[in-house]
Amino acid sequence: LGLRGTADSILKLGPFGEVEIKGIPLDVKTSLAGLQGLKDIKYQMNANFDNSRPNVTYITSVVNIRNPSQLTLNIGDMYLTPGFEGFTDDLIVGTSVVYNLKLVPGDNIVTSLVSVDTSIAAGFALTAALASRDITLNLWANSNSTTNPALNAGLTSLRTGVVLPTMLIAITPPGYSDVWSIKVLPTTVDDGLVEVSTVFQNPFFVDMTVEGTCLSESDCGFAPVPSIIQVWESGMSADFLLFPQDMKYSVKANGSTPHTFKMQLRADTSAPRGRIDAIVATSIATGAVPIEPFWTPKIRLANHPSSFYATWNENLFYPRHLTLKTGPDFPMIKDWFNKHAWPPADVLPPTTPVLPSPSPLPPSPSVSPVAPSLTPSPIVSPSPIVSPPPIVSPSPIVSPSPVIAPAA
Known part of the structure; x- marks a missing residue:
């Protein structure tokens, strides 16, 4: 290998610490022992x-490039040609790049982006095969792999293969703890915001930053699973909490960080009054309720220039539901549901005595309609008013006249 350029060196001075010397001129004409073309990836x-765009699939992977030499090399962006189980031109599937690559002696955990052109036969065959079996992605360098011509010359012998597992599934650390906690605030009854705490972990082996949450297709370019936490009761789930869109935190490689943040109570048809009542009853009895997070965070990895959206659903990390610890304030969530989510309880009218029905009346006789007469009716004078006969007093009783004898 002939290598010309600059290198950085770290001098270990024992109790005096370390001194880093940058930009040492380098012109090596002999073999760099152990570099071996960086074949160990x-x-x-x-x-x-990401296959949301037509005719292209983006595969962002974390890889380990082992540098067995004692050199620290600032390479920058390194482009390699990817092939589907072979090194010939007809097997090329697209492009591959490792951004901002700085190789140190030993292991170098970095991110790699492979852009697969699915409109060509090799690219389509690669994505189809990944769905059912492990495949080998071959990689090789060319004269334009880096901006350093001397390094490109040294990489011309690079021929390597990376085994990609079926569906790209590999065992990784979970993105968050299996124990969460919730605090209901005095203001929750009005705004529905609660405080949630957990420990976030880094599953990517490189430094990671969460920059937000995908809540809709306009956020992330595809229709995401709603970023929610479901709560479970008696085998039934209810949408319960909504992840914030402005979620932000950072975690070092292989690290973790405790985090407290606000989440919004969520109510829909899956959270009727009876189910929330049962969930509150469980929290009072046990101090916790089972939950299942579904989350699509926006993530940026170290040495990678762009962010992406990951799927962090509970079933990808854990074979069981997680635990949400609750306190004596938890029943206050019902105040918000009563005020904003549920209709008022039905109010029954006052009770009135029931009286017996009255006996039915006999039906009215039917009256046949009379056809109107076309001749005018004669004018009939009203009958005279006849006065009643006067009341006659009885005649007085008259005594008979006395009999007079005739004269003599």
């Missing part, structure tokens, strides 16, 4: 598989 995990 191993797949660690899939970070993102």
